[in-house]
Amino acid sequence: MSVVTYKCPNCGGPLEFKADSQDWKCEFCLSDFKDEQIKTLVNDEILKEDSLDQDTREEDTEFAEKARGYSCSSCGAEIVTDDTTAATFCYYCHNPAIIPKQLSGEYKPAKVIPFKIKKEVARDVFIKWCKKKPLLSRQFISSSQLELLSGVYIPFWLFDCDTRGKVVAEGRKVRTWVAGKKRYTETKYYDVTRVATASFNGIPADGSKKADDRLMETLEPYDYNQMVDFSMSYLSGYMAEKYDVDNKEVFGRISKRVNEYTSTLLRNTIQGYSSVTLRDSIIDINKSQAAYVLLPVWIFTYNYRGKTYIFALNGQTGKIAGSLPLSKARAAAWFGAISGVAFAILSIGGFFL
Amino acid sequence: MRKVIKIILTISLLLSTLFEINAYAVDQKVYDEADLFSVTEKEALQMKASDLSQRIMLDIVILTIDDNKGKTTSDYADDFYDENGFGYGENYDGLILLINLDDRDVYISTLGKAIKYFTDDRIDSILDKVYIFLSEENYGDGADTFLDEVEYYVQKGVPSNQHSYDENTGISTKGNINTSTSQKESLINRLLIYLLISIGIGGVSVGIMALNNKGKTITNQNTYLDSNSFKLITKLDRHVNTSVTFVRINTDSGSKGGRSTTHRSSSGRSHGGGGRKF
Numbered sequence: 001m002s003v004v005t006y007k008c009p010n011c012g013g014p015l016e017f018k019a020d021s022q023d024w025k026c027e028f029c030l031s032d033f034k035d036e037q038i039k040t041l042v043n044d045e046i047l048k049e050d051s052l053d054q055d056t057r058e059e060d061t062e063f064a065e066k067a068r069g070y071s072c073s074s075c076g077a078e079i080v081t082d083d084t085t086a087a088t089f090c091y092y093c094h095n096p097a098i099i100p101k102q103l104s105g106e107y108k109p110a111k112v113i114p115f116k117i118k119k120e121v122a123r124d125v126f127i128k129w130c131k132k133k134p135l136l137s138r139q140f141i142s143s144s145q146l147e148l149l150s151g152v153y154i155p156f157w158l159f160d161c162d163t164r165g166k167v168v169a170e171g172r173k174v175r176t177w178v179a180g181k182k183r184y185t186e187t188k189y190y191d192v193t194r195v196a197t198a199s200f201n202g203i204p205a206d207g208s209k210k211a212d213d214r215l216m217e218t219l220e221p222y223d224y225n226q227m228v229d230f231s232m233s234y235l236s237g238y239m240a241e242k243y244d245v246d247n248k249e250v251f252g253r254i255s256k257r258v259n260e261y262t263s264t265l266l267r268n269t270i271q272g273y274s275s276v277t278l279r280d281s282i283i284d285i286n287k288s289q290a291a292y293v294l295l296p297v298w299i300f301t302y303n304y305r306g307k308t309y310i311f312a313l314n315g316q317t318g319k320i321a322g323s324l325p326l327s328k329a330r331a332a333a334w335f336g337a338i339s340g341v342a343f344a345i346l347s348i349g350g351f352f353l
Numbered sequence: 354m355r356k357v358i359k360i361i362l363t364i365s366l367l368l369s370t371l372f373e374i375n376a377y378a379v380d381q382k383v384y385d386e387a388d389l390f391s392v393t394e395k396e397a398l399q400m401k402a403s404d405l406s407q408r409i410m411l412d413i414v415i416l417t418i419d420d421n422k423g424k425t426t427s428d429y430a431d432d433f434y435d436e437n438g439f440g441y442g443e444n445y446d447g448l449i450l451l452i453n454l455d456d457r458d459v460y461i462s463t464l465g466k467a468i469k470y471f472t473d474d475r476i477d478s479i480l481d482k483v484y485i486f487l488s489e490e491n492y493g494d495g496a497d498t499f500l501d502e503v504e505y506y507v508q509k510g511v512p513s514n515q516h517s518y519d520e521n522t523g524i525s526t527k528g529n530i531n532t533s534t535s536q537k538e539s540l541i542n543r544l545l546i547y548l549l550i551s552i553g554i555g556g557v558s559v560g561i562m563a564l565n566n567k568g569k570t571i572t573n574q575n576t577y578l579d580s581n582s583f584k585l586i587t588k589l590d591r592h593v594n595t596s597v598t599f600v601r602i603n604t605d606s607g608s609k610g611g612r613s614t615t616h617r618s619s620s621g622r623s624h625g626g627g628g629r630k631f
Contacts, residue, residue: 133565133566135566136566182599183600183601184597187598188592190590191589191590191591193588193591194585195585195587196585198579198582199578200578202577218570220576221572221576261578262574264573265583269585320568321567324566326563334555334559334562335556335558335559338555338559339552340551342550346551
């Protein structure tokens with residue numbers, strides 16, 4: 001089985017999608033290619049690759065369950081990947097390699113948000129973010145491991161849901177007044193019912209077992225206005241995964257979020273009470289529709305003092321997800337400093353009281 | 354050897370008598386110059402006052418006059434107490450009840466520890482009870498009630514919010530300020546409280562920092578909501594029940610409650626107290 005590398009029509013060098021200029025660039029002859037030019041190139045390539053794919057199908061079965069082997073279209077070396085990889089690099093010549101089979105048929109994404117943040121910017125954003133964290137050890141940022149970040153197109157399911165919800169609650173209005181030497185408290189109890197419909201668009205859930213769900217949820221939101229029709233050419237120069245969790249499997253996570261959202265919206269309509277206790281909440285999702293898209297994520301794996309930390313950075317907005325290591329020494333120092341200052345202020349202030 | 358023991362014994366005996374003289378300077382507690390009490394009343398009051406004085410370590414004096422000698426009631430009471438050597442200990446702890454028939458005034462003057470026990474509010478409530486008997490010319494029961502009330506409030510202890518307010522200088526002092534040891538104690542207590550608060554502030558701050566040590570979720574119910582798609586179909590608020598409860602308000606609460614107003618007498622000592630007409 002073979003892979004696709006977009007080649008420069010001028011010199012034959014590999015083309016990579018550039019996040020900052022939003023076009024394709026040849027690293028060798030410095031030619032730039034715009035959207036339309038590359039699309040015609042893509043179509044030719046796909047036709048060519050599809051025929052190649054047929055020839056090598058037999059061979060494919062010989063590989064182990066998960067491992068897949070491809071040969072690099074530039075140097076001919078074998079690229080071994082797992083069964084969900086859709087785009088990667090050749091380990092030998094570092095040319096981008098896209099595996100069209102992983103992105104065809106039911107695995108063809110409808111849309112893609114191309115990378116907007118390039119590697120250097122992603123690194124700067126991450127360093128800036130780290131510097132704002134007071135409990136992070138200073139060694140952490142200075143380490144050279146920041147080179148180990150990779151841009152990955154993660155498969156996502158975007159759900160559009162129509163929902164109908166009902167909440168039942170008890171509302172209390174409390175009034176107090178003073179008459180003579182008594183303070184009266186009057187509590188009025190109300191049965192409160194709210195029924196409403198709502199539509200949600202594009203609630204994302206990642207369709208990759210490799211990607212941590214919580215990490216991916218922290219990256220949200222993406223700006224869907226910049227979403228374009230899928231073209232393999234956007235994957236050139238990045239890694240990509242295909243989904244291995246289908247839309248039925250992620251629906252549980254989606255419906256939980258829709259329930260929460262609808263319930264909160266309904267709860268927010270209950271106003272004018274001193275306190276409200278929610279008794280019951282019934283949310284039904286009437287209609288839902290899922291779209292398969294690829295969203296850009298920068299992933300860092302960080303080895304720090306024997307522990308691996310995983311960070312993700314939204315490849316479109318630069319939002320960061322992940323937990324930093326806590327430095328006990330810095331926590332103690334901050335604790336001491338803040339407590340000390342507070343104590344000094346209280347003591348000095350206290351003597352004038 | 355025997356001589357030494359003898360000397361020690363005499364010295365200790367001497368010391369103890371000195372102490373006795375200081376502690377129980379004057380034995381007579383009731384001075385009925387206006388001749389308001391019967392003989393039995395006078396004896397009973399004397400016994401009760403003397404007994405109570407020793408139990409609560411406050412010198413209690415009851416004085417009646419029918420000639421104010423040109424002094425105000427409060428000055429008369431202060432001077433009588435100061436000039437006749439009443440009071441226990443270095444602060445002359447004790448109090449005097451003066452029934453002045455000349456002006457039809459009743460006055461209570463306090464000194465030392467008694468200032469702290471008898472805040473303005475407490476003196477007012479004692480006078481409330483005593484005054485009823487005095488206006489009925491039942492002076493014996495009035496004085497007796499005074500003693501009962503004194504015992505009641507001393508057993509209740511110094512109010513936690515007690516503070517002295519010098520009406521001559523306008524300076525307010527917190528309770529327990531008179532002795533240097535308790536001052537030190539309150540300082541240590543205060544520093545301890547500050548320390549605990551500081552540790553709390555430090556802990557909460559570092560806790561917030563720790564929570565901020567990661568990327569946070571910023572999506573909410575509005576992020577993916579199709580604008581204007583939220584339609585409320587039913588909005589029902591049904592009143593089902595009403596309950597009314599009340600609590601009695603304690604009117605004499607607040608910071609003023611613990612105040613003991615003090616003034617300087619002609620001898621220079623600081624007195625608390627209060628009085629009224631009957």
